[in-house]
Amino acid sequence: MGAAQAGNGMAYRRLLGELRVWLLNFYARRLPPAYVEDAVQDALITIHEKRHTYDTARPFIPWMAAIARFKWIDRLRAMERDRKEELPEGIAIADHESAVTSAAVLDKLLSQLKPAQAQAIRLVKFQGYTVEEASARTGWSVSLIKVNIHRGLAKLASIIQVQAHAD
Amino acid sequence: MQTDRLVDHLVADLVPVKPRRTSDDLVLLATIGIVELALFFLWGRMRADTMIALSLPSFWWKLGSLTVLTIAGAATATRSFDPLVSPRKGLRLLALLAAGAFLAGWAIEPDHVATAALRAISLWRRGLDCVCSMVVLSLPAVVALIVLMARGAPTDRNGSSLAIGATSAAWGAFVFAFDCPHDDPCYIAIWYLVGCSIVTLIGSQVSRRMMR
Numbered sequence: 001m002g003a004a005q006a007g008n009g010m011a012y013r014r015l016l017g018e019l020r021v022w023l024l025n026f027y028a029r030r031l032p033p034a035y036v037e038d039a040v041q042d043a044l045i046t047i048h049e050k051r052h053t054y055d056t057a058r059p060f061i062p063w064m065a066a067i068a069r070f071k072w073i074d075r076l077r078a079m080e081r082d083r084k085e086e087l088p089e090g091i092a093i094a095d096h097e098s099a100v101t102s103a104a105v106l107d108k109l110l111s112q113l114k115p116a117q118a119q120a121i122r123l124v125k126f127q128g129y130t131v132e133e134a135s136a137r138t139g140w141s142v143s144l145i146k147v148n149i150h151r152g153l154a155k156l157a158s159i160i161q162v163q164a165h166a167d
Numbered sequence: 168m169q170t171d172r173l174v175d176h177l178v179a180d181l182v183p184v185k186p187r188r189t190s191d192d193l194v195l196l197a198t199i200g201i202v203e204l205a206l207f208f209l210w211g212r213m214r215a216d217t218m219i220a221l222s223l224p225s226f227w228w229k230l231g232s233l234t235v236l237t238i239a240g241a242a243t244a245t246r247s248f249d250p251l252v253s254p255r256k257g258l259r260l261l262a263l264l265a266a267g268a269f270l271a272g273w274a275i276e277p278d279h280v281a282t283a284a285l286r287a288i289s290l291w292r293r294g295l296d297c298v299c300s301m302v303v304l305s306l307p308a309v310v311a312l313i314v315l316m317a318r319g320a321p322t323d324r325n326g327s328s329l330a331i332g333a334t335s336a337a338w339g340a341f342v343f344a345f346d347c348p349h350d351d352p353c354y355i356a357i358w359y360l361v362g363c364s365i366v367t368l369i370g371s372q373v374s375r376r377m378m379r
Contacts, residue, residue: 007183016174041173048177050320052184053250066250070322 002056016044019064026068035075043071109156117152120145125153192245192315199311200237204342207304212346225275225350229359232268233341239264240334244312247327248319254326261333272352283353290349294358297347301362302369305339309370313377324378332370336363 003011020040027039046067054063110118123134124145135142207213220226243257276283288294312331321327340359349355 004181005184005186007181009178009181012181013174013178016177020170020174037170041170044170044173044177046320048180050250052318053187053248053320055186055249058251062251066322067320070250 001051001054001060005051005054005056019044019047022064023068026065027072030072031075035079039071039075042075043068046071109159112159113152113155114148116140116144117148117155120148121152121156124149187248187319189245189249192248192319193241195315196241196245196308196311199307200338203304203307204345207342207345214346214348216348217345220350223350225272225352225355228268228271228275228352229344229347229350229355230341232264232271233337233344236261236264236268236337237334237341240330240337244327244330244334245315245319247323247330248316248321250320250322253323254321254330255323258326258330258333261330269356272356276352283351284357286351286353288357290354293349294354294361297343297349297358298362298365300346301336301339301343301359302366303339304342305335305366305370308335308338309366309373312370313374316374316378321378324375328371328375328378329367331374332367332372333363335370336366339363339366 001015004015023040023043027036031039047064120134123129124131131142131145134145239261243254243261246252247254312335316331340363
């Protein structure tokens with residue numbers, strides 16, 4: 001590099017040839033194959049432009065490695081900025097608007113019932129438990145579960161009817 | 168194949184170059200600083216009560232602290248333009264020096280800090296004038312350091328840009344200290360800190376964007 005700084009073209013060509021091999025190995029271990037050649041060229045251009053910053057009193061390899069590493073970090077940043085992820089074709093799905101709305105409306109209606117009636121309806125009508133399972137789960141008798149469901153549904157019907165009239 | 172052509176192009180483009188020396192950068196910076204200071208004095212911006220101020224310990228504290236910070240910052244920034252030199256140690260030293268300067272200022276006038284701080288804040292119009300002056304006076308240092316950075320090969324983008332911002336801020340405050348009529352350490356600590364923070368932020372952001 002000292003000779004290149006003085007303008008020796010032959011020495012510079014030999015140096016660039018050796019640098020190219022070194023840089024190829026350096027970037028091949030650190031970058032995806034598609035980016036390696038570009039990174040090598042980028043580093044060669046930078047080394048050429050910044051050759052005056054090399055101090056001939058110091059070893060050459062650490063100077064070159066510092067520049068190669070800087071350009072590597074630069075390239076990683078650029079890759080991060082330019083990262084594009086293809087969306088899978090099956091990503092489009094039906095919306096959940098009606099289900100969400102129904103759940104919200106039902107929750108609002110159930111909140112107007114007595115807690116025991118609402119719980120019995122939730123267990124048997126929404127979550128699929130049998131009357132006996134609901135009885136075992138709540139500790140209430142089977143007949144009480146049935147009565148709560150019956151009265152709860154009747155009240156729900158009347159609430160809905162009133163609201164329909166009001167609308 | 169493309170790389171072969173690039174090598175041919177680079178060899179054809181080869182011209183002798185003069186190796187970069189950090190000392191050359193420092194001499195250039197000092198020259199720019201002296202010219203700016205001379206123009207500043209010729210413009211008649213030196214404070215009218217300079218002779219009185221020279222007898223105040225707070226004036227010397229202000230000037231001395233900013234001189235040390237400017238020199239340490241310039242050395243850190245220009246050294247970091249060498250690809251093998253990290254500015255991190257220099258930046259830590261700068262932070263310690265700044266903290267030491269604040270402590271020294273507190274030692275000069277340890278009493279009634281809260282009252283002095285309130286008084287300093289109440290002088291916010293003058294404070295903002297000081298901040299604006301510091302920003303303008305730091306511009307030559309920002310430009311000079313960015314030019315030197317472009318000639319060098321810094322490899323720590325964040326560190327070098329922060330060193331450029333901090334050095335420019337210290338330099339702008341140093342030049343302004345000859346004009347500033349305030350010697351109250353609390354006023355200086357508050358408003359110089361605001362001015363230096365703004366210059367550091369602007370200088371580091373601009374230089375960071377221009378670093379290749």
